[in-house]
Amino acid sequence: MSTEPVWPEELFTDLDRTGPVPLYFQISSRLERAIRDGVIPAGARLENEISIGERLGLSRPTVRRAIQELVDKGLLVRRRGIGTQVVQARVSRPVELTSLHEDLTRVGHTPTTRVLSIERVQADEEVAAQLRIAPGTEISRIRRLRCADGTPMAILDNLLAPEFSDITAEDLERHGLYEILRARGITIKIANQTIGARRTHGDEHELLDLAKGSPLLTMDRVAFDHGGRVIEAGHHCYRPDLYSFETTLVSR
Amino acid sequence: MSTEPVWPEELFTDLDRTGPVPLYFQISSRLERAIRDGVIPAGARLENEISIGERLGLSRPTVRRAIQELVDKGLLVRRRGIGTQVVQARVSRPVELTSLHEDLTRVGHTPTTRVLSIERVQADEEVAAQLRIAPGTEISRIRRLRCADGTPMAILDNLLAPEFSDITAEDLERHGLYEILRARGITIKIANQTIGARRTHGDEHELLDLAKGSPLLTMDRVAFDHGGRVIEAGHHCYRPDLYSFETTLVSR
């Protein structure tokens, strides 16, 4: 089979073999961009892995890894004996390990934060179990109102390990929590999330400008660093008319 | 560094090099089982990839791929210059491309289904856009009440492409929808999901045994086959006191 390339001639020029960016990543990210921009149309069939490798001067495993990245993201479909095709479906970015602050910024909104309270409290049994610390340990509890373009959107209630009790309201109004943690060299590696729904409680309806007892979308998250230490536990609630969680699932 | 193995001697005996199951998968699934069962404890450090390969008679890439599977699932953490460790955090199974029926069965519940209605309807503009077919095309619309151990749990409202209009209520009361589709050779490759919340509408509160206007957890899904054809579009709503979505997120 001789197929002409489905991508523009110049898409893969200037690959950098000396810099820190892996070749497979340079390939996959340029390919992703071309697909998302429609430069390579939905349904288009890619060349086979070996000839791509020859044309780019790369080995097959490298090409294969680049393609695999996009298969995992749901942008490409591979079938043995058939080939590789661009998926027809619209693909949403997955639920990622980022904060709401970063999500909003990425989508072009202007997030603002009102710090409702910062307290140092002694962990009761429930909280201690969540954070996996001894009951009675002093921790900090942060409650924030997150707005997008001035509209209240979510109430963020976070419990932080004791070592972060010096984070100030000023920090939190300027930056997202995860941003602040990263600046301190803390990297979140793994998080367990639970998404659910419930009625508003207490002052939540006032803060979010909703009727009393209306539905809220909730997300509970416990986040760990590479060593398995709990960094943060959060209970967040969102206005369901303004926020939802989108995912693309790919079968393996 | 000489480290003794952290897993029992017999864990990787009887690897099958002739059968259809890939070696890397045999390794990763046995390793996963051992970790989930606590045979390999949280925090344990694995040998390096090369010596594992030597001991098992495998090449490094094969061992590496097996480990990578578990890193992606959040069971292992790898750090350059350090090694590979079993994660300390409890890891929940990810939101998968399965039906509620299968989820419930897996967790040990007995799912039952009451078919509320099966209609053939002409797709209006909104539905046609969802299913990516021409408006006016005849499709089937299925509404089911899903119970777990007799308790009503969710209302499942599905739109199916025209070719599936012969699915009967008997089929649906005995099997999950995805099961029925698989039996017909249909494989769901990709799905877009949106999770949100809203109040009950119409008869939903009666069906789910809730107060009128209480919160519901909702999941909208559009599912595609390998060719990008829409197979199914569903709007599901769940009792939030009985159901939630759990995920483990892993940073890359």
Added chain:
DNA sequence: CAGTGGTCTAGACCACTAG
């Protein structure tokens, strides 16, 4: 410094699909 994972190469054989 030695040890680890991260990347890359250049082959090989097989299973599956289409025509």
Added chain:
DNA sequence: TAGTGGTCTAGACCACTGG
């Protein structure tokens, strides 16, 4: 039968980490 992706091998060099 020819072409594709799926798997596997046996090496290589590098970047990062710790002592």
